[in-house]
Every structure is written in C-alpha cells, then in structure tokens.
Amino acid sequence: MNAESNAVKRASELLEQRFGAAPSMAVVLGSGLGGFLEQLDAAEQVDTDSVGLLQPRVAGHGARVWVGGCAGHTVAVAAGRVHLYEGYTAQEVVRTVRAFREWGVERLILTNAVGGVRDGFDPGTLVVVRDHLNLQGTSPLVGGGYPRTFVDVSAAYDPTLRRALLDAATAVGAPVREGVLAAMLGPSYETPAEVRMLGTMGADVVGMSTVPEVLAAAAMSMPCGVLSMVTNHGAGRSDDVLSHDDVTRMAATAGAAAASTLSTAIERLLEEGTRP
Ligand code: HPA
Numbered sequence: 001m002n003a004e005s006n007a008v009k010r011a012s013e014l015l016e017q018r019f020g021a022a023p024s025m026a027v028v029l030g031s032g033l034g035g036f037l038e039q040l041d042a043a044e045q046v047d048t049d050s051v052g053l054l055q056p057r058v059a060g061h062g063a064r065v066w067v068g069g070c071a072g073h074t075v076a077v078a079a080g081r082v083h084l085y086e087g088y089t090a091q092e093v094v095r096t097v098r099a100f101r102e103w104g105v106e107r108l109i110l111t112n113a114v115g116g117v118r119d120g121f122d123p124g125t126l127v128v129v130r131d132h133l134n135l136q137g138t139s140p141l142v143g144g145g146y147p148r149t150f151v152d153v154s155a156a157y158d159p160t161l162r163r164a165l166l167d168a169a170t171a172v173g174a175p176v177r178e179g180v181l182a183a184m185l186g187p188s189y190e191t192p193a194e195v196r197m198l199g200t201m202g203a204d205v206v207g208m209s210t211v212p213e214v215l216a217a218a219a220m221s222m223p224c225g226v227l228s229m230v231t232n233h234g235a236g237r238s239d240d241v242l243s244h245d246d247v248t249r250m251a252a253t254a255g256a257a258a259a260s261t262l263s264t265a266i267e268r269l270l271e272e273g274t275r276p
Helices: 003-019 034-038 095-103 159-171 192-201 211-219 244-272
Strands: 025-029 041-047 064-070 073-079 107-116 126-134 176-183 205-207 224-233
Touching: 003 064, 003 095, 025 034, 025 095, 025 244, 034 073, 034 244, 064 244, 073 095, 073 244, 095 107, 095 211, 107 159, 107 211, 107 244, 126 159, 126 211, 126 244, 159 176, 159 224, 159 244, 176 211, 176 224, 205 224, 211 224, 224 244
Parallel strands: 025 073, 025 107, 107 224, 126 176, 176 205
Antiparallel strands: 041 064, 064 073, 107 205, 126 224
16 A cells, blocks of 8 residues: 555545445536536535645636535535646546545546547537547556556446537537547647657547546546547647636636536436446
C-alpha cells in the first residue's frame, strides 16, 4: 500500500459517510458542463477537500462532488477535475475515479473539452471517444498499478456506454461523431506541427485530460464512456489565436447540448437496467 492507495481508501470512506451508499453511475464534468448540475434534483454537494479529494491549482475552478437525481436516478458527479499540467502526479489525477470505484460506483462517464484535429471535428461537435493515443508520457499505473499493473485497454471505451451517448446526442439533435482522442500534457496548446502529427497518427481530437482516468477505470474493471466537446480548431487549422477564455466560452455554448446528451444517456442506461 502506498500513500496514494491510502488516500483513495480514505476518500471512499468519507464519501460513504457523507452521502451513504454509492450510486451505480458517476460522471466527471469537464469545463462547460456546469449546466448538467442544474438538472440534478435534490442535489447535495461537498468541497472535494472535505472528502479527501484534490482541489485544482488553476485559479477559477473550485472542485465539488455532487450527488443528486438525474431523471429519477441517483448519480454522483465530480465537477472540477485536476490535471497533470497543474503539477499533480498521474496517480493524484485519478484519485476521484479510484475513490468512486472503491465507494461502489459501477459505471463512469467522463466529459472534457477538446480541439479538433481533423476536418469534420469542428467547434460545437460532440465526440464519443472510441479509442485514445496516450501522449502524456505517463500513466496512473506507473509505480504499481491500482489494483493491477498490466491492463488490457483494447476495450477501455465501453460499447454500451458509447452507444448510449451516441443515441442520446442524436435524440437531442446535437451534432455527434465517434473519434480517437489524443492526450497531451499541456498546458500550452499544441503547435501546428503537433496537430498535423496527431492527425497522421490517427487522432480526431486533442485534449489535456481524461486519458489517465480511463486507464485507472480500466485497471479497476469499471466500464467507462467519454463525451468530448470540440471547442476549437486545433492549432494551425484556423487563423484564430487559441485562448483559454475562448475555449471556456465555446464549452459553455456546446455545453448545453452536452448536458442534455448526458442526462438522456443516463436516463436510458439506468432505465434499461443495462449492467456493466
Ligand atoms: N488542445 C488541447 N486541449 C484542448 C484544446 C486543444 O486545442 N481545446 C480544448 N482543450
């Protein structure tokens, strides 16, 4: 047991003390998805640090865990994730996902904002991730995976969750495609040459988060799905200068469609009683 696995255990116990038994489904919200929280009924919330989880070091983001009703079903929601580029280790970045699993969460949906690498992945498009390229140079499984190290990740993006997200986006009228997510360390955006390289390597979109959480979930046999929102053309693909403010603004615009997609997908998944 290293210090991080103790931190995971402690966080899962604190979540149980604060909220009781775990809901079967959890969501991690990226920027722009705040609208989803407004759809939660009778939601209770805590600061992440009061349940042994981490706070972002980037100003302007406060992290909280919410538990509330989504279309008649209880879900746990982590809003405000921490990133490798903040200086956290890969293990720290995935503490929330691991603690959710230890608490008893069975399935996970992760969301994020991404840049579009290829034609057809334009701002405003939702992307259901089907595979990834981990180019962050690290993994949460380095240093002794939790609970295992050598993990088959060829089906890390669960087909049932992928289908539910695709169908839900179509049902709410949001433009949606499946795609491959490249994960970069950041925090600078890519160079135009890097974006061209990513396209050649098979990426459709690029982001700075999420892939560590997917790897941690796979190691714990927790089915997961990822809904990305394209907030900008990748560097060099338009004349725009990339700025965090513009990315955040676009995320808020596309975030409404993403929030409806999420709640529709969750409702269908929990109503059908499809098991992981
Ligand atoms: N690159 C990396 N991460 C991102 C981008 C991007 O263009 N847009 C939003 N997150």
